[in-house]
Amino acid sequence: MNFHDLRIIVGQIKKSIACPKCKATYHDEDIEVIGNLSEEHSFFHAACGECNSESVINVTLEYPEHDHSLTLPKLGSAPRLGNISVNDVLDMRNFLKSFKGDFKELLS
Numbered sequence: 001m002n003f004h005d006l007r008i009i010v011g012q013i014k015k016s017i018a019c020p021k022c023k024a025t026y027h028d029e030d031i032e033v034i035g036n037l038s039e040e041h042s043f044f045h046a047a048c049g050e051c052n053s054e055s056v057i058n059v060t061l062e063y064p065e066h067d068h069s070l071t072l073p074k075l076g077s078a079p080r081l082g083n084i085s086v087n088d089v090l091d092m093r094n095f096l097k098s099f100k101g102d103f104k105e106l107l108s
């Protein structure tokens with residue numbers, strides 16, 4: 001996952017995912033990277049700016065054979081991860097400090 005991918009993923013999250021509680025959409029500053037399981041699989045944390053509820057989004061990237069400049073993120077929500085709670089994920093985020101997770105700084 002590179003900077004190009006990050007921009008696409010954040011754009012995709014803002015476009016297609018809403019707060020499960022109040023249905024508000026997310027903004028750049030609400031979304032941060034938790035960490036990557038692999039090149040294609042990463043986790044994002046989103047905190048709703050309206051109601052403060054937190055959710056975890058898992059992202060799978062697909063790079064089509066014929067065009068490696070194209071990134072197709074597939075977004076899923078946390079329940080598919082099983083019994084991982086937001087706190088577990090926040091612990092994991094503390095553990096994985098390769099990225100500061102500040103999209104506002106990154107995208108400006």
Ligand SMILES: [Zn+2]
Nearest residue numbers: 019022048051
């Ligand atoms: Zn909300």
